[in-house]
Amino acid sequence: MIPYFFAIFVVLYVIFFYRNVRRYPKGPFPLPIIGNLYHVSVTCLRNNHVFIKDRNGCFTLFLPRPTVMFTTFDTIKESLVTQADSFSGRSQLPPETLLQMHDQTGVLISDGEVWKEQRRVSLRILRELGLGKNLMEAQINRSIDEMMRQLKATNDGVTPFDMNMPLQLCIGNVINETLFGYHFEYTDTERFEYFNSVVTKHLRNLKDNFFVLIVQAWPWAKNIPLIGDKGFKEPLENVAQYQKFIQEEVSKVAEDLHLDNEPTNFVQAYLAEMEKNKGLNMENLHAVVVDFWMAGMETTSTSLKWALLILMQNPEKQERMRDELLSVVGRERRIEMADKPRLPLFVSAIAELQRVANMISFVFFHRCTEDTMIGDKFIPKDTLTFPQIFSVLKDDPIFENPEEFRPERFLEEDGKTVNKKATERMIAFGMGKRQCVGEGLARTEIFLVLGSLLLNYRFIPIEEIDMIPIFGLVLNTRPYKCIVSPL
Template sequence: MLLIIITTIIALLVIYFYKNVYSFPPGPFPLPLIGNLYSIDIKKLHIWVKEQKEKYGSVFTIHIPIPFVVLGDVDAIKEAYIDNGDNFLGRETRQIFEKFFNIKENTGVVLSEGDWWKNQRRLSLTILHNFGMGRSIIEERIKMSIDDLFEHLDSLKDKEHIDLSKSLHLTVGNVINGILYGFIYKHDNAEKFYEFTSLFEQMIKGTRTWKMRIAILFPDINKIPILNKFISKPLMEIQRKIFEIHHTNIEKCKKTYNPNNEPPNFVHAVLKELESNESKYSNLENDHLEGMVRDFYTAGMETITVTLKFFFLYLLNDINLQEKLRSEIYDVVGKDNEIHLSHRNELIHVESFIYESQRKSSILGFPLIRKCTKDTYIKNNLIKKGSLILPYDYIANHDEKYFKDPYVFKADRFINEDGETLNKNLIDKFVPFGAGKRICAGKSLAEAELFLILTHLLQRYRFIPNGPIDMEIQFGNLLTPKPYTCKIEKIL
């Protein structure tokens, strides 16, 4: 009798499971409990997801093991996030990230939603705009960081085995550090900065392990002490240290805060706003300040640094391309003249190279999850309220429909046949910073840093590979190149 009851319960659960499966857009066949995990190479998840797109179209469902609706081309992404943007502003945070990282609900810009998200994003963008994001002020901040990089590279005795990643990391980090905290690190005294980046690199490596995947996909596993200690606790300890560094920097920043002075950094500006009797953001607290700082620090440093590492990987792999871009800089700007953001429209081969590098690398290995807040049809597929959404930029940016030979790096891909103008129609099919109301808040800062750091380095130095270039990508929440070194020759 007991066996019959157990069998009946299992059968009913299986029936319920598949009834739920068929309420989503079609996709690869899932099994109860494990979904599609039986058929996935977790180290090449982005490749596997693209293969499913070829089978099921631009809107499909994968179970890993939680069901996710994938938006697999730029048209589906824009139909959802621009044409129906208000229906896709939700974030699924409590189930996955908050439980794993112990993040307080609705703190920061990335994982919050509703009015909490609107208020924190609006306040952040207002402050960043006041600090010059998108204007000449931010250009000067970036150039100051580049000048420090020049001084550091020129001072190196060994120019034969240079790890560009460390220098680029600090250069980018100092820009966001100056904006958020009001201080920067010198290249010869940056131990604390590299302690932080080391922790973050450990986190990225952790996302490549099966333990991390289990912890994120099954967040309730943290409630089981033995499994928590084995699977989640080591990574949570790394994350705790990262949070503590931010907390310490914010507390130091608070000690120099004077409400009577014009705020010199993001932290002071938020504090002044929160203290104002006329503030629109009186519901925000210190936890929200720390969340905003963490989000902008991570987004403003790691993604830009990884993208720059791909830039120089491609340039080391093709010396002729490197010389071509350098020649364009010399022809348009000159060898000794200063490069400005205003030169972007004239340096079309440099711009096309930047677009193609971002397209080819598409560094988000696992996109930021959104949540559908209202039943919506996308590409004639019903996406039900509450569905979790993966806008897979990697797939969209490797779509054969718009990008011929998508896995081949073509530096001039985004240039028209006339050889003199950029192909704006193709650029419109390219998704480097997301789309819609949740588009990357630091887009203009990222574009400025990528352009200025790349062009200034090419104008001043020649980069030479140390042997064969390994183009293999390492999978994680961020797709990264393998570590490499190079030689540099000063030109100017």
């Protein structure tokens, strides 16, 4: 009797499984229980655009939880902008929930009213602190000055030099001063390097991790030996290390807080706001700071590392950018954001550098909060969706020969006017209501830091350039050294 009932159960499960499959946009054929995991090898995860060209911008992968992939500019814009309210939810599942110690906290992984309130307050505080204004430019310049002191003291212009730490410290100091009100000196970076290593480990370990996908599909699996260890417990233990770092930094600021004084950093301003806003608390403060530290440091510093690598691969383009900078800025002063309108080639080159590098091939999961249609495709409520930015930056028809580094593609034929169609599709920071909160800061940092470096140094490769990334949630460069030659 038992084999008979088991056979009936299996047949019914398969029938209901494929009946459920038909509810979603058509994709690669899934198998019961494992879904499309048999399609998704490590190579597929590392190159998650492999299915794009055979799909019409919207298809489903069962990972094994059904996930609808948006892979064209039109479908991504339709979901994140036109129907933003319907796609503003988060998964509330691993790997995203492994970022924070408490559910529904912060800005990146929360949704609903919590997300709206934390985002609203955080953006207002950042604006009051000068985000996008001269005050923030001055803060970035202080970090650049520290980087230049480091280069002058440690780089002789002849010996191959590693730009990794100077760039990370420069960008880390910007976000650290914004959040906590101080920056690290290059001679005392032990604590900074420790925290940075924890973040890097977390971002790398969550990619190619099938155990995380299993826990995402079946949360109870976190209690199973091996699966739970690799897919839940180990990532969570690593998270606890940088949560501890953030809590210690917040506590230092809180101890010295005087509410009668004007706040000079984000933590002070948030703590002051807590006195009059019941929607704010310490758990959310810790979470928001984690969000900003991770998003504000790792992606921008990685962008700059890729930028130097690409410019060494294209030395004639590096020289053209430098010539334009020298003709506008010269050697007697530092580059300013006010120079931007007179630097069309440099500005378009930054856009092209970000397009070619594209360290983040996708944004966080977006949960569909109600039954919705994207074109003629039905998306059921609570479906996870995946706006695949990689496919736009690397496969959109407007970017002809996408592997080539061609800054001119962001300019019209006159070499000065912005190409609006190409610029519209440069969606490295996402789109819509969930667009990166720190986009303005990141663009300012890259403009000022890269401009300052090119005005003072020439970057020369010492070996064949390897463009194959180290895979993780952020695609990083492989370690490299170069000649950093003073001009």
